[in-house]
Amino acid sequence: MLKKWILLNFRKKRQLLSPFSSSIFSKPSVSAAKLSSDEPTISFDSVDQTPADPVPEIIANLRNLGFKKFIDGDDSKNLILRLSEFQVDRIIDCLRVESLDLAVTFFDWLKIHCGFKHSLFASFVIAHVLAAKRSFKELRLVLEQILQEQGSGSAPSLCELLLHSFRGFESNREVWDMLAFVYSRTGMVHDAVFVIAKMKELDLKVSIQTYNSLLYNLRHTDIMWDLYDDIKVSETPRNVYTNSIVIDGLCQQSRLQDAILFLQETAGKEFGPSVVSLNAILSRYCKLGFAEVAKGLFCLMLKYGLHPDAFSYNILIHGLCISGSMEEALEFTNDMGRHGVEPDAITYSILAKGFHLLSQISGAWKVIQKLLIKGSDPDIVTYTVLICGYCQIGNVEEGLKLREVMLSQGFKLNVIAYSVLLSSMCKSGRIDEALGLLYEMEAVGLKPDLVTYSILIRGLCKQDKVHKAIQLYNEMCSKRISPNSFAHGAILLGLCEKEMITEARMYFYSLIMSNCIQDVVLYNIMIDGYVKLGNIGEAVQLYRQLIEKRISPSIVTFNSLIYGFCKNGKVADARRLLDTIKLHGLEPSAVTYTTFMNAYCEEGNIQRLLALLQEMETKAIGPTHVTYTVVIKGLCKQWKLQEAVQLLEDMYVIGVTPDQITYNTIIRSFCKCKDLRKAFQLLNQMWLHNLEPTSATYNILIDGLCVNGDLKNADCLLVSLQEHNISLTKVAYTTIIKAHCAKGDVHKAMTFFCQMVEKGFEISIRDYSSVINRLCKRCLITVAKSFFCMMLSNGFPPDQEICEVMLIAFHQGGDLGSVFELAAVMIKSGLLPDKFLIN
Structure with missing residues (x-):
């Protein structure tokens, strides 16, 4: 054969x-x-x-x-x-x-x-x-x-x-x-x-x-x-891997009955069933949803005298979690310790995801209560799972409360529990508290590992505390913990995101000199950093360098370069990279196509954009919600709004969920063409799909109402949002203030301006200047003067432009007293009103 x-x-x-x-x-x-x-x-x-x-x-x-x-x-x-x-x-x-x-x-x-x-x-x-x-x-x-x-x-x-x-x-x-x-x-x-x-x-x-x-x-x-x-015919002595490969192959082909028969045939022979073989069958049954069968196989493993490893337990626990048997999953987790197998980070993650998947983090307490009824106290495993679960759904406060309960009952948190809490705190911006937990770990005798330090380094970098991240990195190295590409990448990302590209380059070259760069990940970060700053030349130079070092580029590398060329208007150069991608045995991804489509959208080439979408479907590359958002943006630019709405509805049909940016794109277009009814229908559609509108959504609607002269509804919308404690940005207030100033409704303008100040937004002289300019153009000199005095009383020194506007307004109104009074203020502030004094 x-x-x-x-x-x-x-x-x-x-x-x-x-x-x-x-x-x-x-x-x-x-x-x-x-x-x-x-x-x-x-x-x-x-x-x-x-x-x-x-x-x-x-x-x-x-x-x-x-x-x-x-x-x-x-x-x-x-x-x-x-x-x-x-x-x-x-x-x-x-x-x-x-x-x-x-x-x-x-x-x-x-x-x-x-x-x-x-x-x-x-x-x-x-x-x-x-x-x-x-x-x-x-x-x-x-x-x-x-x-x-x-x-x-x-x-x-x-x-x-x-x-x-x-x-x-x-x-x-x-x-x-x-x-x-x-x-x-x-x-x-x-x-x-x-x-x-x-x-x-x-x-x-x-x-x-x-x-x-x-x-x-x-x-x-x-x-x-x-x-x-x-x-078998060649009489080549088989080993344990031979049978494991056959069983794995049968499982891959979904021939599970054949796999079990083969397992039984080889039982008792020199190289009979192994833990690896049984793990393969366990995994396949669990993936198919047959957790009960998997439990039987687990018992078969014990029958053959095999000792399940952490991987065996994790497979079965995952299968039980997926099938909703959380209590059994916890029981098997507790069983691990009795058989000398310690639960690892994967075990806790599986259990936490199980509770999260079933929205049963609160229900996990019921499991604890059942344990208490049976006379068993919750152990370190149970508490750690709950901490992981709460942190996974973003409820770090509950996780910290559980930590207090554990400490009060004499339990000592393990490294996994601390790492999960640290990660959740970093994600919520509580980096200083996270550092406190790090020192608590050391105080109770736990040694933070590479994962712990990497989480904190990344968290510090995200909060622009790069220098503190580098200090922590040096502290980690002093403890002989060898950093990996994740830790290096966190610092590089932090430097690039702060646009400290020179420092990033120096750090990057220090890693090259110490032979710390073994793969393409760190090159990708640097290339992306240069691209986002518009320096495509340096990005290309780094690409050539990694090729010289025989480091294989990834599709991420090419996506960054393509984005850079497109951003600089060099779409033809970007297109040439597609051939290079294929030479490296890679395939363009959805990100690759989306980048090109966005470039064609900016050029207004809707035909080429739609052709690329068709090409993606032909090659079975699934468009993402970002891809469809770009297409919708292109349709909106061509004022094909009905087609854009139809594509939005099609996204739900094919299982791709639009995000706020997708909706904002269409809503803005309907506002521009003065179809506010349709814009608000789309807002209602967002709520129906449980998609929370962003402050940008409300800014677009308020601006649309103001531009169309419907200040009454603009006011109502803003007040309604305030009453419902919906977070607004400064843009919403400045938009409505300018609109009222332009219409001459001074009282409303003053009211919203005061609200903007009360909300704690940072007010600049430009905000005052914008209002004063509009009031002067409407010849509302008295009110303009009131704003000017408010500006001075709030500690904003006048600039040349705003003073000249006020002087001209006073001069034209014949208010010479105010002219000389303002001139005195200008001279005191170091400004020169000479030409007005001459007049």
């Missing part, structure tokens, strides 16, 4: 099946020779030696002087650099007979220090040397390099080379086996199967590690069984 499968998969690659067609045999080296079953294996001894040939001299010197002394010689390096690929092949082949270590050293030196690209023959010679030395890690690296260059479909040509040029080599079986293993690990399954088939023809034994790797790759298919039968 396997042989048939190989033929089917390689039939379309007939050219690859012939070693003569592969480009690797066109090079002028031993590995480039035409190889066929008729031709003898090439021997270097048969090659004519000429007096000018440097190979014998180099080999003799390496043998007599040793590698280091020979390389340090004056002309040695130049001599070696003049060698052809064919001559290098000969040297390496001769050295592997005399000294395995010397062959490897010479091979690596040429590759690393001279940038020499070795032939396939030389690479396979070294592969055999490393196999003979039992250096399997290095052997794997050499073969991975070969496969990276040769790619998928290269198995036939590489097998042909091994067959004809290396058959008599020592450790040839290990090289064949590792080749199949590396093909499998790199995802080239067809090639791995081809190599294994060749090994069977040559009677070369395949290791169980290679079989297991291939079995894992094929576990989603029926071919898994054929391969498993091959393992």
Whole structure:
């Protein structure tokens, strides 16, 4: 069956099946020779030696002087650099007979220090040397390099080379086996199967590690069984992982009855059921909602003498939580301790989510009451779960009350409970109290871990307390707690969000110099920071740097760069990045498309925007609520408001929930076209869908009423919002004040201005200037003067512009006394009213 499968998969690659067609045999080296079953294996001894040939001299010197002394010689390096690929092949082949270590050293030196690209023959010679030395890690690296260059479909040509040029080599079986293993690990399954088939023809034994790797790759298919039968027929000793992979494969294929039968068949044998195998079945049953069956399997685990681990318990507890059996979930959590398994952060998180999912945080107290009735006291597990639950729904106060109850009853909080409280307090902006909890932890003898410090560092950065975050970071390092990318990322994010990009760059380079950057995450933060400041040039430079360091970019990297180009109006440059994304084996995400759509929306290119939406649907990339908001914004710009409303309704049908920004976009457009009835209908629709309008929503409606001259309803709306204690921004007040000033309703303007001051909004001279200007234009000089006096009494010194407006108004009204009085105030404030005094 396997042989048939190989033929089917390689039939379309007939050219690859012939070693003569592969480009690797066109090079002028031993590995480039035409190889066929008729031709003898090439021997270097048969090659004519000429007096000018440097190979014998180099080999003799390496043998007599040793590698280091020979390389340090004056002309040695130049001599070696003049060698052809064919001559290098000969040297390496001769050295592997005399000294395995010397062959490897010479091979690596040429590759690393001279940038020499070795032939396939030389690479396979070294592969055999490393196999003979039992250096399997290095052997794997050499073969991975070969496969990276040769790619998928290269198995036939590489097998042909091994067959004809290396058959008599020592450790040839290990090289064949590792080749199949590396093909499998790199995802080239067809090639791995081809190599294994060749090994069977040559009677070369395949290791169980290679079989297991291939079995894992094929576990989603029926071919898994054929391969498993091959393992049994070959009498290759199976290990615990073999059966676990088969069971996992059956679970992945939802063949749970087959998985249990297989489990029973292997029970009692050398490598029978394992905890890993049973965990796989447990997980699948729980995901399908069969928590009761999972409980039975859990008991079966104990029957087979297996000890459930934390993962086993967490699977079952999660299944019980999902099915609503919270009391049983807690009982199993308590059972963990009795079997020597400590609940971990995942356990508490699962339980907290279970209560939250069922909206039963208050109901958790009923569970405690049941425990009390049974004569059991709530333990540390129960209290920790409740703290996690309350914090998860944002009720940190209840979590802190529980902490007090625990302390009063003599319980000592664990690190998990403290970390959850710290996280919740940081999210609610109570960072100083959170720091107090950190010191409390240390006072009671608990050692804060990396997670604890990372939570606080991120919290401090979000509150712009970056310097304090760095102090805490240094404190963490002084306690020999090694920071990870999350802690570094928190500080970098904080610096970038405060627009301290120079400091962020210095910190970033310090991490590079200390080799703390191993992945793309920190690069993404810096690139995004530059992009948001509009510095796309620096962002591109960082992108090039990570490519040079061979750090694989993620889709987040490209999304930031695309946003930067689009923000700078370089949509064509952004489009070119789509090809680069595909070259890196990535796919554009919903964010990628949404960014482009927003750029086209700004350009007014609604056709291109809708075409991208269609492309997303074709590629099965689900648009987000942000994507639809951008489309709605584009439709509103084209005044296609009915289509925008229809799309809003369609979002609910397809299960995408609009947010306040989506509604605000449409409401603003209806206000602009003076259809306030429809705008308020949309406001009502928000309430019907339990979507709380934001202050921006109310600002838009108040502004719409004012612009349309309906000040009566604008006043009513503002007063109603005040009565219902709905939070308003300063914009709502300034909008309605300006409208009343423009209409000449001084009393209302004064009333709302005073309310704005009473609400504690920060009042600036611009606010006074705006009102005074409007009053002067309406020739309401007396009221303007009252505002001016109010401004002075509240400690705002006048500026040149506002004084000139008042002077002109007094002058035109013939109030010369006020002119000279104001002129005196100006002179006292260092302002120059000369031109008015002359008049």
